[in-house]
Amino acid sequence: MNIAVCVKQVPDTEARIKIGEDKKSIDESEINFILNPYDELAVEEALKLKEAHESDVTIISLGPDRITSSMRSALAMGATKAIHIKIDSTPVDPMITATALAQVLKEGNYDVILLGKQAIDDDNAQIGPILSELLDIPAINVITKLDIQGDVVIAERQIEGGVEKTEAKLPVILTTQRGLNEPRYASLKGIMAAKKIQIEEKNISLTDNKIEIVEINNPPQKPEGKIVGEGAEAVPELIRLLKEEAKVIS
Amino acid sequence: MKKSETLPSFSKSLFSGYLVDEMVFPYPEQDKEEKENLDLILETFRKFAEDNIDSSKFDEICEVPTTVIDDLKELGFFGLVIPEEYGGFGITSTSYVRVLEEVGKVDGSIALLIGAHQSIGLKGLLLFGTKEQKEKYLPKLATGEMIAAYCLTEPSAGSDAGGIKTRVVRDKKKGVYILNGTKMWITNGGIADFFTVFAKEEIEMPDGEKKDKITALMVTRDMGVASSKQEKKLGIRASSTTEVIFDNVEVPFENIIGERGKGFKVAMEVLNSGRVGLAGGSVGGSKTMLKQAITHVKERQQFNRPLIEFEAIKDKISQIAINIYAAESMTYLTTALIDSGKVDYSLESAMSKTYATDRLWENANEVLQMAGGIGYSQEYPYEQWVRDSRINSIFEGTNEILRLFVALSGIQERGEYLKKIGKALKDPIKGFGVLSDYAVSYVKDRLTKERIQDVHSSLTESKALFENWAKNLHITTERVLMKYGKSIIQKQIIQTRLADAMIYLY
Numbered sequence: 001m002n003i004a005v006c007v008k009q010v011p012d013t014e015a016r017i018k019i020g021e022d023k024k025s026i027d028e029s030e031i032n033f034i035l036n037p038y039d040e041l042a043v044e045e046a047l048k049l050k051e052a053h054e055s056d057v058t059i060i061s062l063g064p065d066r067i068t069s070s071m072r073s074a075l076a077m078g079a080t081k082a083i084h085i086k087i088d089s090t091p092v093d094p095m096i097t098a099t100a101l102a103q104v105l106k107e108g109n110y111d112v113i114l115l116g117k118q119a120i121d122d123d124n125a126q127i128g129p130i131l132s133e134l135l136d137i138p139a140i141n142v143i144t145k146l147d148i149q150g151d152v153v154i155a156e157r158q159i160e161g162g163v164e165k166t167e168a169k170l171p172v173i174l175t176t177q178r179g180l181n182e183p184r185y186a187s188l189k190g191i192m193a194a195k196k197i198q199i200e201e202k203n204i205s206l207t208d209n210k211i212e213i214v215e216i217n218n219p220p221q222k223p224e225g226k227i228v229g230e231g232a233e234a235v236p237e238l239i240r241l242l243k244e245e246a247k248v249i250s
Numbered sequence: 251m252k253k254s255e256t257l258p259s260f261s262k263s264l265f266s267g268y269l270v271d272e273m274v275f276p277y278p279e280q281d282k283e284e285k286e287n288l289d290l291i292l293e294t295f296r297k298f299a300e301d302n303i304d305s306s307k308f309d310e311i312c313e314v315p316t317t318v319i320d321d322l323k324e325l326g327f328f329g330l331v332i333p334e335e336y337g338g339f340g341i342t343s344t345s346y347v348r349v350l351e352e353v354g355k356v357d358g359s360i361a362l363l364i365g366a367h368q369s370i371g372l373k374g375l376l377l378f379g380t381k382e383q384k385e386k387y388l389p390k391l392a393t394g395e396m397i398a399a400y401c402l403t404e405p406s407a408g409s410d411a412g413g414i415k416t417r418v419v420r421d422k423k424k425g426v427y428i429l430n431g432t433k434m435w436i437t438n439g440g441i442a443d444f445f446t447v448f449a450k451e452e453i454e455m456p457d458g459e460k461k462d463k464i465t466a467l468m469v470t471r472d473m474g475v476a477s478s479k480q481e482k483k484l485g486i487r488a489s490s491t492t493e494v495i496f497d498n499v500e501v502p503f504e505n506i507i508g509e510r511g512k513g514f515k516v517a518m519e520v521l522n523s524g525r526v527g528l529a530g531g532s533v534g535g536s537k538t539m540l541k542q543a544i545t546h547v548k549e550r551q552q553f554n555r556p557l558i559e560f561e562a563i564k565d566k567i568s569q570i571a572i573n574i575y576a577a578e579s580m581t582y583l584t585t586a587l588i589d590s591g592k593v594d595y596s597l598e599s600a601m602s603k604t605y606a607t608d609r610l611w612e613n614a615n616e617v618l619q620m621a622g623g624i625g626y627s628q629e630y631p632y633e634q635w636v637r638d639s640r641i642n643s644i645f646e647g648t649n650e651i652l653r654l655f656v657a658l659s660g661i662q663e664r665g666e667y668l669k670k671i672g673k674a675l676k677d678p679i680k681g682f683g684v685l686s687d688y689a690v691s692y693v694k695d696r697l698t699k700e701r702i703q704d705v706h707s708s709l710t711e712s713k714a715l716f717e718n719w720a721k722n723l724h725i726t727t728e729r730v731l732m733k734y735g736k737s738i739i740q741k742q743i744i745q746t747r748l749a750d751a752m753i754y755l756y
Contacts, residue, residue: 034293069286069289072286072290073290073293076290076294185294185297185298185325186290186293186294187294187324187325187326188291188294188325188326188327188329188330188339189326189339191287191290191291191294191339192287192334192339194290195283195287
């Protein structure tokens with residue numbers, strides 16, 4: 001079984017986002033970058049498959065030089081190969097990213113392609129479905145359980161109000177959701193082993209950008225809280241304000 | 251390591267009037283690849299800690315749960331400093347201490363658990379062991395299958411380590427040492443399987459006289475080592491601290507570390523290298539405190555303003571930040587000296603420990619003060635920080651003893667030199683060589699003034715101040731040596747002041 005995991009490097013969830021001077025990008029100078037948490041689930045699932053089926057796990061990512069630190073994190077968890085598609089900055093158009101990834105994925109003949117259901121920075125959740133179209137192989141999205149027997153893939157996915165059980169044949173694209181597994185911590189052993197793995201670099205000419213960011217703004221500041229009084233006598237006033245001012249009850 | 255291969259100590263040189271600026275300036279930078287690895291190790295620890303370490307709970311139950319220790323073993327945190335050929339990961343001192351800093355940010359007891367194992371517990375074997383000894387024990391210590399403890403202190407021998415009463419007698423027939431005695435305040439005492447033990451042994455000197463000397467031994471739990479129950483302590487309650495008792499324990503001859511009767515040197519060398527780990531842990535603890543304090547003073551309002559807007563609070567916050575900056579700078583300058591592999595770092599290690607742990611205590615006290623009543627409550631982490639911090643100025647050499655050590659070691663070289671001159675002056679003809687040396691060094695001394703080059707313009711004034719005070723330290727050293735001669739050994743107040751001057755200069 002040949003496994004690929006597409007990952008993205010994203011700002012740390014605790015990072016304080018500063019908007020760049022052009023108002024169209026994020027100021028990256030003080031941001032600590034991490035491996036996208038949903039992609040960690042994908043790496044973990046790939047490693048479980050690797051342990052069961054003795055296979056290689058190739059990490060593929062697209063971005064500037066800084067992303068290799070997150071690729072190393074995935075290697076330290078236990079992935080065996082890595083391909084870095086080198087570009088100056090991460091595209092905002094998911095179509096560009098998916099097209100570039102598809103080109104590399106085609107060359108690798110992978111049976112299982114795993115990726116997080118979405119990146120936590122732009123939350124597009126597009127790459128999995130687009131890859132499915134470009135590579136013409138089935139995609140099962142937002143999976144919470146996976147079982148592969150021979151070339152039959154059975155996955156459970158979250159749907160509104162329930163669970164959907166889906167079956168497909170290899171090769172397959174799977175996007176991962178929380179609950180699928182608990183990603184392992186990279187051990188010292190893994191970190192030292194990852195040191196010896198060479199990250200393969202690829203240069204690919206990107207397709208045209210079809211999405212333009214017009215402006216980025218901070219979310220509006222939360223208005224200050226209001227204390228209407230204390231104890232039972234404050235309740236009528238609170239209800240009145242909830243009805244008339246906040247308009248959250250009627 | 252032969253003495254001739256060792257570069258001079260930066261601080262000893264400064265006491266003697268030589269500023270070996272290239273040892274400390276510019277500030278050492280970590281190798282890029284090593285830094286990348288370190289970042290991954292830190293990331294692993296941070297994630298693990300977030301999910302699994304509850305410092306306040308461990309404090310309450312007075313132990314680090316076995317599952318947490320097992321996970322840390324599994325991840326490799328017990329084999330950080332052990333070379334790869336023996337199953338460890340062989341990271342540098344800088345990386346190791348940086349890991350201890352990260353652990354110290356989260357929990358003092360766990361920093362001690364990992365630190366006592368590697369900084370001192372197995373360090374004797376690492377520094378002085380034979381290949382066979384290392385092959386036998388290091389792989390098990392690296393995986394944490396065996397946890398190590400360092401056993402020097404006894405009920406009647408703390409700072410005066412030479413006064414230990416634990417004793418070994420050789421049984422030549424059986425080929426074993428018979429070990430008897432009780433060790434006290436042993437970190438990891440209750441959970442360790444591997445003990446580095448220092449004991450008195452009667453040794454026959456070349457002249458036939460018999461003398462008590464210290465011998466260092468590796469003792470394992472299965473040889474019959476007993477531990478008392480967990481000590482009830484002010485802080486670091488989750489750290490295992492017990493007495494360790496040896497009752498006719500038979501230790502094979504081949505388990506000696508170094509040579510018979512040369513154990514005191516082993517004990518001191520281990521502590522020299524281990525101490526800087528405590529400095530790292532203290533820097534970590536201080537950083538967590540500062541972060542929490544800043545959050546508090548930004549949120550807490552009094553007189554309709556957040557506390558951070560008051561000058562008295564700003565002053566406290568700034569002072570803590572300065573303390574951390576200085577302690578951190580000393581710590582990683584020292585680890586870089588250690589990693590360079592050929593430097594006498596004993597004073598720098600002691601000074602980093604002394605300074606960082608003193609500041610840790612001060613910082614803990616100040617953040618609690620800023621939190622006010624909240625700080626005093628067990629609902630918040632401040633009171634545990636105060637309790638956990640307190641031990642650091644006591645163990646691995648009290649800060650008082652370490653100051654005396656810094657001063658006495660620092661002035662020793664100069665003292666010997668001046669003694670030579672004293673002798674030389676009595677016999678002028680024989681002494682020409684010495685005197686001309688002195689004249690040359692006198693000139694060199696004065697050259698220290700313009701030693702440091704290429705500092706940033708904003709530091710020009712600091713540089714001048716540093717050079718001036720470095721000169722003053724040297725002049726004062728000479729003065730007190732001339733004034734007190736041998737009796738300087740009794741002048742502890744002067745020694746402490748000299749050491750403080752050196753600490754601030756460093």
